[in-house]
Amino acid sequence: MGTEGELYYWDYLGLDALLASQQPISGGEGEPAHDEMLFIIVHQCFELWFKQILVELDDAVGTMHADTVPEKEMGRVVDRLDRIIAIQRLLTGQLEVLETMTPLDFLDFREQLAPASGFQSVQFRLVENRLGLDPEQRLTIAGASYTDVMSDEHRRMIEETERAPNLRDAIDRWLARTPFLRFGDFDFWAAYREAVDAMLERERAKVSEHPNLDDASRDEQLQAVEESAAQFETLFDAEQYERLRERGHRQLSQDAFCAALLISLYRDEPLFQLPFRLLTAVTDIDEGFAAWRYRHALLAHRMIGGKVGTGGTAGHTYLEAAARKHRVFRDLFDLPTFFVPRSALPELPAEVREQLSFRYESAPA
Numbered sequence: 001m002g003t004e005g006e007l008y009y010w011d012y013l014g015l016d017a018l019l020a021s022q023q024p025i026s027g028g029e030g031e032p033a034h035d036e037m038l039f040i041i042v043h044q045c046f047e048l049w050f051k052q053i054l055v056e057l058d059d060a061v062g063t064m065h066a067d068t069v070p071e072k073e074m075g076r077v078v079d080r081l082d083r084i085i086a087i088q089r090l091l092t093g094q095l096e097v098l099e100t101m102t103p104l105d106f107l108d109f110r111e112q113l114a115p116a117s118g119f120q121s122v123q124f125r126l127v128e129n130r131l132g133l134d135p136e137q138r139l140t141i142a143g144a145s146y147t148d149v150m151s152d153e154h155r156r157m158i159e160e161t162e163r164a165p166n167l168r169d170a171i172d173r174w175l176a177r178t179p180f181l182r183f184g185d186f187d188f189w190a191a192y193r194e195a196v197d198a199m200l201e202r203e204r205a206k207v208s209e210h211p212n213l214d215d216a217s218r219d220e221q222l223q224a225v226e227e228s229a230a231q232f233e234t235l236f237d238a239e240q241y242e243r244l245r246e247r248g249h250r251q252l253s254q255d256a257f258c259a260a261l262l263i264s265l266y267r268d269e270p271l272f273q274l275p276f277r278l279l280t281a282v283t284d285i286d287e288g289f290a291a292w293r294y295r296h297a298l299l300a301h302r303m304i305g306g307k308v309g310t311g312g313t314a315g316h317t318y319l320e321a322a323a324r325k326h327r328v329f330r331d332l333f334d335l336p337t338f339f340v341p342r343s344a345l346p347e348l349p350a351e352v353r354e355q356l357s358f359r360y361e362s363a364p365a
């Protein structure tokens with residue numbers, strides 16, 4: 001306590017509680033294993049940053065989940081998401097500090113940790129659910145739910161967030177409301193389809209007329225063009241799109257996916273710039289978590305080799321599988337499949353361009 005009545009740094013930051021919260025369990029009555037303190041502190045830093053990520057996510061979801069999202073609030077949402085991206089970079093880097101512990105040093109206290117594990121990180125599960133990780137998509141361990149390892153209170157808390165608004169659903173709804181997909185006489189999809197057909201025709205001709213291809217390679221390449229044409233068809237055909245969704249190959253609704261495509265293709269238009277930044281931010285966040293998961297799987301591999309985890313999973317092979325499967329915005333990574341070069345894009349009619357400009361730009365001089 002500093003001078004009576006004045007705010008004191010130590011108290012403000014709750015350092016009594018914070019700095020008394022590192023309690024090694026190794027060593028019994030004797031000296032604890034030297035590296036256990038590092039192990040605890042690194043995990044605690046992660047949990048603090050998870051807490052901050054949840055604060056940012058709650059705010060972003062709160063805004064994006066509304067029936068209308070005022071343009072001026074979008075910039076704030078992007079700021080929140082950018083902050084999460086900055087934190088993620090830090091998190092991945094922090095694993096390096098833990099890697100100064102050798103596997104043998106870890107073994108000095110590892111056996112005492114079971115059955116506790118990062119698998120029980122409640123906040124990590126809250127982050128996943130707040131982002132919109134589909135419960136159906138989760139890997140199961142021996143048929144058990146990921147919440148089975150939690151206390152009753154934590155299980156309830158996590159399961160509630162499976163049903164609460166999440167970022168992916170909020171972005172889906174917001175994208176699906178995007179205007180400009182049809183504007184007066186201008187039907188974007190008809191124009192885009194024409195551009196795609198022309199591009200595929202050019203590709204077929206290029207392969208057919210290529211002087212250096214033998215018949216087998218030509219057939220193979222023509223087959224690839226037809227596969228690409230079939231992919232485009234899933235975009236245009238509502239039933240095919242829905243079938244992909246049922247099989248888990250698409251997560252966004254068809255309207256939302258198409259709006260994301262429109263925004264990405266015409267991102268240079270002033271009114272699409274902020275929506276494009278938002279899509280880029282959630283793509284970065286998905287990539288950031290995937291990168292963290294792969295990085296953590298490598299850390300687990302070098303620390304425990306092929307041993308099972310203290311939480312009872314197969315260890316690093318489980319973590320690698322989760323890194324591949326537990327993705328939230330995979331659709332945005334698939335979008336470029338449907339890109340056509342700028343030079344081949346349908347030109348937007350003047351009245352659409354005007355609507356997509358900032359007013360002071362389009363006002364007559």
Ligand code: HEM
Nearest residue numbers: 043046117118119121124300303309310311312313315322
């Ligand atoms: C020596 C260092 C570490 C090792 C050997 C390790 C190992 C593992 C293993 C094997 C799992 C799978 C679950 C299990 O069977 O236990 C796991 C899960 C997990 N660990 Fe670690 N870990 C380490 C450090 C960390 C750190 C620093 C964090 C930061 C919070 C962390 C967070 C997590 C999370 C969130 C999961 C659940 C991942 C998922 O289910 O997708 N781990 N860890």
